[in-house]
Amino acid sequence: MTSSPLLTLLADGEFVSGQTLADALGVSRTAVWKQLNKLGELGLEVESIKGRGYRIPGGIELLDADAVRAAMNPQALGLLAQLDLRDELGSTNAEAMAQVAAGRRSGYVCCAERQSAGRGRRGRPWVSPFARNLYCSAVWEYAQGAAALEGLSLAVGVAVARALQRAGVADVQLKWPNDVLHGGNKLGGILLEMSGDAAGPCQVVVGIGINVDMPPTAGADIDQQWTDVRRAAGGPVPGRSVLLGYLLDELLPMLADFEQGGFAPWRMAWEALDAYAGQPVVLASGERRVAGVARGVDERGALRLETAAGGVQSVFGGEISLRPAS
Numbered sequence: 001m002t003s004s005p006l007l008t009l010l011a012d013g014e015f016v017s018g019q020t021l022a023d024a025l026g027v028s029r030t031a032v033w034k035q036l037n038k039l040g041e042l043g044l045e046v047e048s049i050k051g052r053g054y055r056i057p058g059g060i061e062l063l064d065a066d067a068v069r070a071a072m073n074p075q076a077l078g079l080l081a082q083l084d085l086r087d088e089l090g091s092t093n094a095e096a097m098a099q100v101a102a103g104r105r106s107g108y109v110c111c112a113e114r115q116s117a118g119r120g121r122r123g124r125p126w127v128s129p130f131a132r133n134l135y136c137s138a139v140w141e142y143a144q145g146a147a148a149l150e151g152l153s154l155a156v157g158v159a160v161a162r163a164l165q166r167a168g169v170a171d172v173q174l175k176w177p178n179d180v181l182h183g184g185n186k187l188g189g190i191l192l193e194m195s196g197d198a199a200g201p202c203q204v205v206v207g208i209g210i211n212v213d214m215p216p217t218a219g220a221d222i223d224q225q226w227t228d229v230r231r232a233a234g235g236p237v238p239g240r241s242v243l244l245g246y247l248l249d250e251l252l253p254m255l256a257d258f259e260q261g262g263f264a265p266w267r268m269a270w271e272a273l274d275a276y277a278g279q280p281v282v283l284a285s286g287e288r289r290v291a292g293v294a295r296g297v298d299e300r301g302a303l304r305l306e307t308a309a310g311g312v313q314s315v316f317g318g319e320i321s322l323r324p325a326s
Contacts, residue, residue: 006035007087007131013059015052042088042114042130043218060131063111064241071238071245079252081107088130090117092137093193093207100139100195100203106256108139109248118209129218133228134210134244140255145199151263151301153178153192153317156206158269159250160188164210166246168233173275176294176303177317180210181275185227187211206255208247212240264299271296280325281305283315290315291325 005025009016021032036054039046048054063085069077082104089095089112096110112135115128128135142148160180161172164187173181180188188210196202211219211228219226229237238246254266271277276294283290283305295304295312302314303322 006032006039007060007062010046010054010056011060011062013055013057015049015055017053020053044130061239061241062131063113063244067239067241068245068248071242072249076249076252079107079256080109080248081105082109084108084110086110086112088112088114088116089135091115091207092118092135093191093205096137096139096205096207097193097195100205104139105203106139106141107252109136111136111244127214127218127221128209129215131240132214132218133212134208134240134247136209136244136247137205137207138248138251138255139203139205141196141201141203142259143201144259145197145202146194147199148259148262149194149202149204150316151266151297151299152204152206152258153190154270154297154301155254155258155263155266156190156192156208156251158266158273159254160190160208160210160247161273163243163246163250164188164229164232166250167229167238167243168235169229169237170233172232172273174270174273175275176297176322177301177320182227182232184275185225186222187227187229187232204255206251208251210243210247212237212243262299263301267297267299267301276322276324282323282325283320284323285318285320294322 009021009024018029018032022029036046045057046054047057065083065085068083092110092112099108114130115135118128118135157174157180161174164172175181178190179186191207193205194202211226213230214228274296277296279294281294292305292307295306297303298314302316304312305315306312
C-alpha cells in the first residue's frame with residue numbers, strides 16, 4: 001500500500017476511524033497502523049483520539065493533475081508532454097535527469113510532495129516538507145548548446161514571478177542569478193542542470209522550489225531569512241495545484257521560445273524585478289570578494305557591476321553569491 005490512498009482519506013483534516021480506513025483501503029487495522037506511522041516519517045503530524053480515529057490537523061492539499069491542467073491555457077497545455085506527480089523523491093531535478101537519460105525530452109515535468117534530498121545552488125540542501133510547498137522540475141531540449149542558453153535562469157525567474165503575481169503575491173523581486181524574494185526574504189529558488197552536447201543538442205532540467213505554506217519547524221532549518229506564499233500574499237491564495245498550473249502556464253511557453261530569442265526580450269522584465277538595482281553589493285566566489293554597485297544585467301544575463309576601480313564589468317553566474325554590502 002502506498003501512502004497516497006491513505007493521505008487522500010485524511011487530507012480534509014477530519015477524524016476517520018481506523019476501521020473506516022481499513023475498509024476503504026481493503027487492508028487490516030494493523031496494516032493501517034503501520035502506514036500511519038510511515039506518515040510520521042514524512043514529517044506529517046497524525047493525531048489519534050480514542051473513539052474518534054485519526055486525522056491530520058488542519059488537513060493537507062495534495063497535488064491534483066486535473067486541477068493543475070485546469071489552471072493552464074491551451075498553449076501551455078499543448079507543450080506539457082507528461083505531468084509526473086510523486087509522493088516523494090530524492091530530488092525532482094535528479095529524477096528529471098534520470099528521465100532524460102531514459103529518453104524523455106521537452107515537456108516532461110515532475111513534481112514531488114516531498115524531497116528527501118532536495119538541492120539548491122552550490123549544493124545547499126533545500127528544505128522540503130511534505131505537501132507544503134512546490135518542488136518541480138521541467139525538461140526542455142535545445143539544438144544549439146549551452147551558449148544559446150545564457151540568461152535562461154533569469155528568464156525562468158521572470159516566469160516564476162509572473163505566476164506568483166497571478167496567485168496574489170505582489171512586489172515579487174528577483175536576486176541575481178537564481179533567487180525569488182519578497183520583502184528581502186527568500187520565497188523560492190531556481191536550479192538549472194544540463195546534459196548532452198555543450199555545443200549541440202542538449203537537454204536542460206529547470207528545477208524550481210517555491211515556499212507556499214512552510215511550517216515554522218521546517219523553516220528553522222533554512223540558513224537565511226525566508227517567507228512563503230501564504231505570508232507574502234497577506235490574504236487568501238490559490239491552492240498548490242492552481243499555483244503549479246500558473247507556473248507551468250508561464251514557464252513552458254518561455255522555454256519553448258527561448259532558443260529563438262534568447263534572454264534579450266526578457267531583460268527589461270527582469271530588471272523591473274531586480275531586488276538590488278543601484279545598491280551596493282558584494283560578490284563572493286570561494287575566498288574572493290568583489291564589492292560594487294549592481295547596475296542591472298546585460299543582454300546575456302550577466303550582472304553589470306560598477307566597481308571602485310571605475311567602469312562597469314559583466315559578471316556571469318556559476319559558483320558566485322551576491323549579498324548586499326551592508
